[in-house]
Amino acid sequence: MEAGTSPGRGRTPDVLDARTHRIIRVVVPVGLGLIYGYWVSANRRFGGPVTGWNVFYGLVAALVFAVICGTLLTLGPRMAREVHALLWSAFAGAAVGFLYSQSNPPVWIAVLVSLALAAGTFIAFFYRYYTREDAAGHRIR
Template identity: 50%
Template sequence: MAQAAPASGTPRTPGKTDRTTGTPGVLSPRAHAAVKLALPVVLGLVYGFWAAAIRRDTHAITGWNVLFGFVCAIAFGAVWAGLSIMAPRMRREVHALLWFAFTGIAFGFLYSQTGATVLRSVLMSLGIAASVFAVLFYRYYTHEDAEGRPIRS
């Protein structure tokens, strides 16, 4: 049995819809606020644990190693939170460039903890950061107009 397609501008499923895209809202505004607070903390802790584990390199866990992990976690989380607040207000080129720099620095620092040379760390982080830049620039370019406002469907 055939079913009629929804008219333009009407939601596809019952319930609340996102005003910019017309798609159903999955999370409540309260859940979005919680994610905005929790994401930098969780990612910072993962990054700090990862940095401390790389630096430890099968040796015993020491107080300095734990301190190093927490300092890395705080720095990563603070920069992530600052970028997630500041970057969306920038033009799409600068927005993608900020995430390019953050990704390159974060990955390069982790890679340098393995004992690799500075040149190898820089080259590896440039490769990773360039791919992040390409993906994010494409996403921002296809989802925003020239002034940086979201394109409505």
């Protein structure tokens, strides 16, 4: 039986149209970027007052996060599964490591947290991509 099918029926229906998918492809990275930027600025101010530089720092972090996330969502499916999983794990590890480093831990702890998360992300994503592609690297849905 083909992935994405059930006995006696064809593919599972796609409840969203193409326009909604295009909108979501923009809204998700922007929304996640705004949450990430707020979190970075909150960690950076250590419970003190909100300043203009703090807000600016959070907006820059949000912009960088959103651009990289959107790029990975757009270009990732065109890459080999190993590269795709490696890029997502590097992004996740760097994002969490940077976020954690804003709270001033020792550098080696921030690096270890980042590497541990990147390793776990790589294993999970590689497994996901490996089980959803054929031997030639074509997606199976």
